[in-house]
Amino acid sequence: MGIGDVTRDDVLRTPAAYDDLGGESFEGSRAEMPVAEMPVARRLLVSPAFGSAESRRHWRDTLDQLVPFTGYEYAAKLTGDQLDRLTELHPDGQARFWGATSAHDGKMAVVSTGDVVLFTGRNHVRAIGEVGAIFRNSSFADVMWPPGQGGESWHTVYSLREFVTTEIPYTTLSALLGYQPNFQYPGQLVLSGDRARAGIDGLLITTRTALEEAGAVTPPHRARELPVERQHTRSTTVERAAQRLLHNRDESALVIEFCATLTDTKSTRLSSPAGICDIFLNGPEGRELIEAKSRVERGHVREALAQLLDYARYVPGRVDRLSALFPHPVQPKERDLLHHYGIDVIHRAAPDIFARSPAPDDARERMRPLWERRRPSH
Numbered sequence: 001m002g003i004g005d006v007t008r009d010d011v012l013r014t015p016a017a018y019d020d021l022g023g024e025s026f027e028g029s030r031a032e033m034p035v036a037e038m039p040v041a042r043r044l045l046v047s048p049a050f051g052s053a054e055s056r057r058h059w060r061d062t063l064d065q066l067v068p069f070t071g072y073e074y075a076a077k078l079t080g081d082q083l084d085r086l087t088e089l090h091p092d093g094q095a096r097f098w099g100a101t102s103a104h105d106g107k108m109a110v111v112s113t114g115d116v117v118l119f120t121g122r123n124h125v126r127a128i129g130e131v132g133a134i135f136r137n138s139s140f141a142d143v144m145w146p147p148g149q150g151g152e153s154w155h156t157v158y159s160l161r162e163f164v165t166t167e168i169p170y171t172t173l174s175a176l177l178g179y180q181p182n183f184q185y186p187g188q189l190v191l192s193g194d195r196a197r198a199g200i201d202g203l204l205i206t207t208r209t210a211l212e213e214a215g216a217v218t219p220p221h222r223a224r225e226l227p228v229e230r231q232h233t234r235s236t237t238v239e240r241a242a243q244r245l246l247h248n249r250d251e252s253a254l255v256i257e258f259c260a261t262l263t264d265t266k267s268t269r270l271s272s273p274a275g276i277c278d279i280f281l282n283g284p285e286g287r288e289l290i291e292a293k294s295r296v297e298r299g300h301v302r303e304a305l306a307q308l309l310d311y312a313r314y315v316p317g318r319v320d321r322l323s324a325l326f327p328h329p330v331q332p333k334e335r336d337l338l339h340h341y342g343i344d345v346i347h348r349a350a351p352d353i354f355a356r357s358p359a360p361d362d363a364r365e366r367m368r369p370l371w372e373r374r375r376p377s378h
Contacts (some may be wrong), residue, residue, distance in 0.1 A: 042112070042114070042115060042192060042196070043110065043111060043112075043115040043116070043190055043191060043192045043196050044115070044116050044117075044118065044189075044190075044191045044192075044195070044196035044199045044200055045111060045115060045116065045117040045118065045131070045188070045189065045190050045191075046117075046118050046120060046173075046185055046188070046189040046191070047098065047100075047117050047118065047119055047120065047188055047189075048120050048121060048185065048186070048187065048188065049063070049098065049119040049120060049121055049126065049127075050119065050120065050121020050122060050126050051120075051121045051122065054148070055121070056121075058098075058144075058145050059119075061144060061145070062096060062097040062098065062144050062145070063096050063097075063098065063119070063127065063160075063163065065096075066094040066095060066096060067094060067095060067096065067097055067144060068093060068094045069083075069086055069090075069093065069094065069095060069097075069159075070083075070087070070093035070094075073143055074140065074143055074144075077137065077139040077140040077142075077143055078137065078140055079135075079137070082133070082135050082137060082140075085133040085135070086132075086133045086159060088133075088220060089113070089132045089133055089159065089161060089220060090132065090133075090159060090161075091220055095132060095159040095160065096129070096159065096160040096163050097144060097157060097158065097159055097160070098117070098119070098129070098157075098158060098160065099141050099145070099154035099155070099156050099157040099158065100154060100155065100156045100188060101152050101153070101154055101155055102152070102155040104155075104156065104188050105136075105155060105156065107188060107189075107190040108134075108156040108190070110190065110192070111131060111134055111156075111158070111190060112131065112134065113131055113132060113133065113134065113161075113209055114130065114131065114161075114207055114208075114209025114210065114213075115130075115131045116128065116129070116130060116131070116196075116199075116200050116205055116207060117129045117130075117131060117158075117160075118168075118173070118199070120170075120185050123169065123170050123184075124167050124168060124169055124170065125166055125167075125168035125170075125173055126165065126166065126167070127163060127164060127165045127166060128163070128164055128166055128203070128205060128246055128247045129160040129161075129162065129163045129164075129246075130160060130161040130162040130163075130207045130208060130209065130246060131158050131159075131160065131161070132158065132159035132160055132161040133158065133159045134156065134157070134158035134159075135156070135157060135158075136155055136156050136157070137157055138153040138154070138155055140157055141153055141154040141155070141157050142154075144157075161207070161208050161209065162207065162208055162246040163246070164246045164247050166247060166249055167249075168203065168249075170183065170184065170185060172256065173185075173199065173203075175256075175260075176198050176199050176202035176203070176256070177191070177195055177198060177199050178195065178198070197268075201267070201268065201269050202252075202255070202256050202259065203247060203252050203256070204247060204248055204251055204252035204255050204256075204278060204292070205246060205247050205252075206246065206247075206275075206276050207246065208246075210271060210276060211275060211276065213271070214271040214272055214273055214275070214276065215272075215273035216272070216273055216274060216275045216276075248294065250294035250327075251278065251292045251293065251294045254292050254294065254325060254326075254327050254348065255278055255279060255292050255325070257348070257351075257352060258279070258290075258292075258325060258346070258348075258354055259279065260352070261352060261353075261354060262281070262283075264283050264284050265281045265282070265283030265284070265285070266281075266282075266283070267279050267280070267281055268280050268281075268282075270289065270311060270314070270315060272311060272314035272315075273314065274307075274310040274311050274313075274314055275307070275310070275311070277289050277290070277291060277307070277308075277311045278290060278291050278292045278325070279291075279292070279325070280315075285320070285321075286318075286320030286321060287315065287317070287318060287319055287320050287321075288319075288320060288321040288322070288323060289308055289311055289312060289315065289319065289321070289322050289323070290322075290323045290324070290325050290346070291304045291307045291308050291311070291323075291324055291325065292324075292325040292326075293324065293325070293326055294327060295326075295327075296326050296327070296328050296329070296330045296331070296334065296347075298333075298334055298337075301324065301330060301334040301337060301338065302337070304324040304338075304343075305324070305337065305338060305341060305343065308322045308323075308324065308343060309322075309341070309370075309371075312370075312371040312372075313370075313371065313372075315371075315372075317372075318372060319368070319371040319372055321344055321364070322341075322342065322343045322344070322371065323343060323344040323345070323346050323356070324338055324343055324344070324345055324346070325346045325347070325354075326345070326346070326347045326348070327347070327348050328347060328348065329347045329355075330345060330347065335357060338359070339357075339359040339360060339363055340363060341359075341363070341367055342359045342360075342363040342364035342365075342366065342367035342368070342371075343359055344356055344357065344358045344359050345357040345359075
């Protein structure tokens, strides 16, 4: 089959709806799992933040710009523990902040570091953030967001470890979360379980906290000694990627469209010391790692190749396929490069239709012993 050919078996369809499995305990323990199929974060917040004039003013003050929380006017309102936690997560002494009023105390009590927040307004997700330090302190909040006459102070405050702006229509988010297409997200939501994971994985969100827990990056408060030959290779690359990207809009749109074509396979992501892959499938056709790229130039193809080979050695058990996913057909030279290493090429052939160019069976079998090497020791 040529790379442009599409057969009935190549067209994949819609997954079953995700169910919300309910909440989790506040600051519950997280096991240190070197390799796992796990949520990228435990909870997903949906926070209206751009609808009213007041919200937009708060956005300009504490999301569009960093707040120097070590300055006297801010630090004087913080407890010692709060200042220590902020400094631990934001060593340069400044961070973006958001919060909630006391009406949301019940919902916010379960939120913790590493959870994901979607800031919404005007029928779109306007930004994505990763929760950093979170605490209750109305006095500190009032310095950043002085309440108007008769207004209410913000009660819960949280910093953001990562923050990126985006433009995701509500219809896209609702399809992932299992809501009606016309749902308007009128108030604060705190989602957990499979519904949170559907949103986080579907939007291809990778948090710094998840990379730390997987061992891919070093937490800011913990020094980690690395062998000389590794200090400037994979670890540094992943560190820089974590600093640069919380969410890749172009790749996530491609992943959402592809995963919506799946039938008997649920898509997840694999967390490991190599990072977090875009798609991990474990279904009737076996176990498959897929890395998505938003472009088809050789540099992006080589990056997909390196990432797939890095992720594969951490997959527990047999790996049946490695695949690279692209928005357009790749050139024959780039396709042959991936095929040489036993990697399938998948590309978007038309809306909701994807074509697969499988690697030769002999190349896949030749490479399989390398894919399935035992997890490296650290």
